[in-house]
Amino acid sequence: MVMNNKDLGNFGETLATKFLEDKNYKILDRNYRALGTEIDIIAKDKDELCFVEVKTRRSHKFGDAYEAVDEIKMQNIIQTARAYIYKNNLYDIQVRFDIIEVYIREGKINHIENAFSLI
Known part of the structure; x- marks a missing residue:
């Protein structure tokens, strides 16, 4: 089955969510x-x-895959994270930025914890 990029991304996000849940993360x-x-x-x-x-x-x-997360993407993620923190009054919690790479053909997931930090 051939997936377009949007479907591929959604599929990868679903696999990553399951991966995190299996590691006892709360989504x-x-x-x-x-x-x-x-x-x-x-x-x-x-x-x-x-x-x-x-x-x-x-x-x-x-x-x-992680190479696609460039400086601009990092800044966008940080900006959106700040909005989430503000909206939910989460000021007294440690924050981390991770990247999860999903490689479909290899059936491999690579979790990069602390991939980048506030700039």
Whole structure:
């Protein structure tokens, strides 16, 4: 079955959500939108609030998936995370930014914790 990029991304986000749940993360939100940007998954890992960007690829043919999270994307995620924190009055919690790479053909998921920080 051939998937378009939107379907591929949605499939990867679903796999990443399940992956996090299996690691006992509590999923708080998916596809959270604010200020014209989006965060794929917002979860809680013990006492940390995790903002997770999911990058799904069919293979490594064009490089590693995390490389698609450039400086502009990081700034957008941080901006949206701040909006989420403000909206939900979550000022006294540790925050972390993760990237999850999903490689469909390999059946591989790579979780990069603390992939970047507030800039």
